[in-house]
Amino acid sequence: METVQEKQKDLVQFDLPTRVNELEKQVAELKENAQEDKVSLILFSGDFDKAIATMMMALGAVGMGMECTIYCTFWGVSVIKRKRFYKGKSLLGKMMTWMLPANSHGLNPSQMAFGPFGRKLFRYMMKGKFESLEGMLQQAIEAGVKFQICSPSMSMMEFNPDEWIVPPESAEICGVAAMYEVALKAKTAYFIS
Amino acid sequence: MIQLMKGLRNNMANLADNIELDCRGLNDPMPIIKVKQAMDNLKSGEILKLMATDPGSSKDMESWTRQTGNTIVAFKESQSEYVFYIQKT
Structure with missing residues (x-):
């Protein structure tokens, strides 16, 4: 592949209109590949604390006037779940659904979990001072944060499109290519594992 | 220096705000x-006019x-x- 400098060196032999045309084409190409005011968050983790951090980052990005996309994959899908669905799933799929939290109230923190008491402790500590995880998720949806749901983990763990709390207009099921399209155009991309 | 401070204070008193936003007691991303x-x-x-108690808010608003x-x-x-x-441009 030739670099821009090489291209411009070749241009010298042509007349002016050709050169201007060629340069305009190059500028248009550069503009198309330019980064936009966007933030891409890839939420891999299904831990309570990391979900909180993700929602704070998403809300902060929206507040700074940027667009934000959250790509939920693997355990991160549990953060935007509404309830359990068993119908039409295989035995292993049913088991997976039963083992995973039914909704974001069942998420445990990554440290100091103490069985089910850790999440209660953290929620108690946040009460009144911070917005709850569900409240932040709702605000993010209202503020226009886009959600992408990983299709490989959906088919592997047999998730159901009805399980999401996110309305269909702000959620889409997609693979890694759509995630890259967003992440490459974004100014920053974070992987939250 | 004192005059400058006085000037700022006067400036502050004369400032008329169009909207008052009370974010006291709210934490990080909310304000x-x-x-x-x-x-x-x-x-x-x-x-x-924004009122806040979040200790990070001065750096954040900057x-x-x-x-x-x-x-x-x-x-x-x-x-x-x-x-x-805060004045809107």
């Missing part, structure tokens, strides 16, 4: 979201105004309470 929403409703040149192109015209800090006058 930013609220300011953004309030600023969206303002016209160019109008002033928003960054926010730099990013969004608005200006802080006055700032006051007293007993862990911060007051900002």
Whole structure:
């Protein structure tokens, strides 16, 4: 592949209109590949604390006037779940659904979990001072944060499109290519594992 | 110096805000979201008065105004309470 400098060196032999045309084409190409005011968050983790951090980052990005996309994959899908669905799933799929939290109230923190008491402790500590995880998720949806749901983990763990709390207009099921399209155009991309 | 301070204080007293936003008691991302929403409703040149208690808010609002192109015209800090006058450009 030739670099821009090489291209411009070749241009010298042509007349002016050709050169201007060629340069305009190059500028248009550069503009198309330019980064936009966007933030891409890839939420891999299904831990309570990391979900909180993700929602704070998403809300902060929206507040700074940027667009934000959250790509939920693997355990991160549990953060935007509404309830359990068993119908039409295989035995292993049913088991997976039963083992995973039914909704974001069942998420445990990554440290100091103490069985089910850790999440209660953290929620108690946040009460009144911070917005709850569900409240932040709702605000993010209202503020226009886009959600992408990983299709490989959906088919592997047999998730159901009805399980999401996110309305269909702000959620889409997609693979890694759509995630890259967003992440490459974004100014920053974070992987939250 | 004293005159300058006096001038600033007078400036502060004369500042008329178009909207008052009370973010006291709210923590990190909430004041930013609220300011953004309030600023969206303002016209160019109008002033928003923001009250906050979040200790990070002075640094946060500095960054926010730099990013969004608005200006802080006055700032006051007293007993862990911060007051900002932000003008929309």
